[in-house]
Amino acid sequence: MFDRITFDTSIMGGRASIRGMRITVALVVNLVANGMSTDDIIREYPELESEDIRQALQYASALANEEIGFFKSPAA
Numbered sequence: 001m002f003d004r005i006t007f008d009t010s011i012m013g014g015r016a017s018i019r020g021m022r023i024t025v026a027l028v029v030n031l032v033a034n035g036m037s038t039d040d041i042i043r044e045y046p047e048l049e050s051e052d053i054r055q056a057l058q059y060a061s062a063l064a065n066e067e068i069g070f071f072k073s074p075a076a
Contacts, residue, residue, distance in 0.1 A: 002062075004055045016059065018052045028056040 006020045016025040023045060031041050038053050 002055055002059050004052050005059050018048065018056060021047060023048065023052075025056045025059055028053055029060045032057060 004019050005025060006017050007014055008017070008020060011017055011020060012022055012024050017023060018025065018028065028041065028048075031044075032053070036044070038050050041053055042048050042050065
């Protein structure tokens with residue numbers, strides 16, 4: 001589902017990154033939230049592809065909707 005989202009403790013401290021690059025999902029989401037278009041982001045970060053941006057937003061949405069349970073507490 002999120003084949004472009006990677007986690008590697010040697011890259012950005014293990015934070016969710018795009019395809020093993022030093023570009024985090026959080027950065028991409030922040031850029032979109034601050035009004036940058038996909039074209040603007042790709043112009044600024046030419047190593048990114050539109051699918052990377054789309055998947056970063058989908059990943060953030062899944063976290064916000066608690067569809068991905070990385071930080072859920074065990075059931076009591």
